[in-house]
Amino acid sequence: MKRLIFVFAWVFLTGAGQVYAQSNRSADAVVTIGPDESGNWLVEYSFAEPQQLLAFVQSGNDYRAATWTVSSGNANLARAAGLDVIVLDQPARKVAFSVIPLTSELQGEATPFMTFRDGAIAVHEGQFRLFPVTRSEILGDDGERLPDPDTAQLAMDTRISSDRNIIADGEVHQGTLTNRIEDGGTYIYIGKGEIRSFEHFDAVLDATFPAWIGERFMDSVLERIFAAHEARWGRALDKKPTVMFAYKGERAGGLSVKGGAADDMLMVSAGGARLNEPDSDTLAYLHWYFAHEAAHLFQSEGGVRFAGEGDAWIHEGAANMMAYTQIAATLNDEAGPRFLASVYGGAFEECVSALEGGPLASARERGVNSAHYACGDFVALATDGFLRRRDIYSFWNTLIERALDMESPRVDAGLYFNTLQLLGATEGQRSLIQAIVGDEAPENPRKALIAMLEAAKLAPQFNAEGQLISMDWPDYSAE
């Protein structure tokens, strides 16, 4: 019953109305994309109204200068105010680019293009989103400020043609697809693959994967991951997710997994010799990876956006905690705690050493990418412990509900602490978390972390060398 109420409130609060209106709004722009003979992509915009100055919504990584060239001769691409900006010579309804498809991972943004070993390619349409800006907004003249890209972005359709299968939003299209970009945008797949339907998700799989990935991983491991999330979140995802899974072959050695959640799907690529056989370490790693990414799908339901880079501990930490406790729940009474002791023992040292170098907010700038996962994971555990009703999933459902009440729904630090207070965490408890994630690093990170964990009744135990060896883990096994 609870689930029904929630889903109902959901449709009411957000979402459906807004999305519906959005889909019915005629497009401000159509972006026609596709590969040319050289392997570059042609990206042609047509605007309903003449445009002069446009900025890319996804501008966090400065890569377009090296990969995008104006091919229509009527504009320049510039970098200003931290944004990639299209400067048209005069107001125009069209502008076109030749684009080298970038397949490298970007910080905080989806990988623009994902290639499959079987010849397929998936393109992330979010990279094409634009919002109009003025010169004075860019220059900050007279205190003018840039609009919020997410609300100011043009209503845009992606148009793509191919003689192969085009797959988007869980459907196969032939010929030409025109797709309205919703929220952050999804991946559009072009290739020979088909959709394989499973109970909790649909999958588009690289045809060259070792057989066990299709036969065993999808059926048992991935089904169990989504089922566990559904049970613990107390709801299914709004829309059945699609999992696109690309293979990189053995060339990577070991095991490498990249990609993540985009809109309402997972786009993941994996490679390395370790994938040849399903040994227990490989399975455990894939389990963690997919459980973590699937958590992001639940966290961002309804178009909720995450906090910026500096506050990534909020969503990364909780996704990690959910993934680890779910894996532990699949193990027996001895192996479960042993697994948790080993991952949290490592995370404890990572978090301490990250905070010894400075505050969490600037960890990524200092090159410590794991800090938000490690410290955030302990913050999620402490959050769970401070709640009147110890349930990190219902805490997140409340966070999402409250975010969706806002004009631009985002789960940030302000909302996090405010919701903690609402759900029973005292000022003293909140300040113990603030000590870890605040603008200033704690003087003694080890002490601060231990104080937070002890106050959250997690009873951390250490060996003679000071290594974390056990805690009173929250019990998410019986659902």
Ligand SMILES: [Zn+2]
């Ligand atoms: Zn993540």
